[in-house]
Amino acid sequence: MSIHTPPAGAQSIAQILEEARSHLQRISAAELLRELQDDEQPPTYVVDIRPAAQRAREGEAYLPEEIDGRHKILVIERNVLEWRFDPQADSRLKDIVDARGYDTRVVIGCSEGYTSSLAARELQRLGLQFATDLEGGFSAWRALLEAGANEGESSTPRP
Numbered sequence: 430m431s432i433h434t435p436p437a438g439a440q441s442i443a444q445i446l447e448e449a450r451s452h453l454q455r456i457s458a459a460e461l462l463r464e465l466q467d468d469e470q471p472p473t474y475v476v477d478i479r480p481a482a483q484r485a486r487e488g489e490a491y492l493p494e495e496i497d498g499r500h501k502i503l504v505i506e507r508n509v510l511e512w513r514f515d516p517q518a519d520s521r522l523k524d525i526v527d528a529r530g531y532d533t534r535v536v537i538g539c540s541e542g543y544t545s546s547l548a549a550r551e552l553q554r555l556g557l558q559f560a561t562d563l564e565g566g567f568s569a570w571r572a573l574l575e576a577g578a579n580e581g582e583s584s585t586p587r588p
Contacts, residue, residue, distance in 0.1 A: 446543065449550035455564045456536060458573040465496045472499045473534045474525060477567065478507040478548055483540060490538060490567045493574060510537075510548055515555045535560045542566040 435441075440448075456464070464470055477490045484490075490502050503522075505513050512520045516530050526533055535552055537545040537560070545562035552560035563570060 446546055449546045452553055453546060453549055453561050455542075455546070456561055457564045458569040461536060461563060461570070462493075462573060462577075465492065465500050468497065471529065471532075471534060472501070472525075473536060475500070475502045475536045475538060475563070476510070477502060477504045478510060478537055478539050478545060479567070480506060487540060487567065488571065490570065491574075493577075507539075507544065507548060511551055511555060514552055514557060514560075516557075531556045532559060533557055536563055537561070538563040538567045538570065540566045541568055 461473075461475070465473060475490065475492070477484065479487070484504070490504075492500060492502055503525075509520075512518050513522050514526060514533065514535060515521055516526050516533075521527075535549070535557060537549045537552070539545040539548075539562075542563060542565045545566060549560045549562040565572075
């Protein structure tokens with residue numbers, strides 16, 4: 430067998446990504462903004478899983494100023510994500526996860542929406558049925574907010 434021939438049962442990252450996304454109800458930046466603006470919605474935790482160097486290069490994720498304070502953006506790097514949201518883990522974010530348990534609404538974001546799909550699927554496998562990811566990642570989120578700010582529909586973009 431060649432080193433370039435996958436062993437039996439191996440999948441490509443494209444196949445793994447497709448499988449993960451088949452379980453997600455991904456959310457666009459516009460849909461997420463509407464959800465966050467809806468006073469009837471329970472708290473939504475938008476989680477930035479980008480590494481620190483990438484956040485520094487691309488800019489921090491933020492919510493428009495008019496968004497209700499019950500919604501939050503959290504920075505949780507990918508390597509500890511499952512431990513922070515598993516309702517059974519001692520290292521969970523107790524102030525967040527204990528309030529809604531397996532019904533906690535989590536929207537995972539990365540730079541462009543690939544790694545976030547894999548991460549959101551893992552949260553679903555832990556039982557967080559309302560976990561999903563942000564289509565287009567924080568690149569799409571920032572573009573939406575900047576476009577809205579230019580049209581006077583949202584808060585001023587932050588650096």
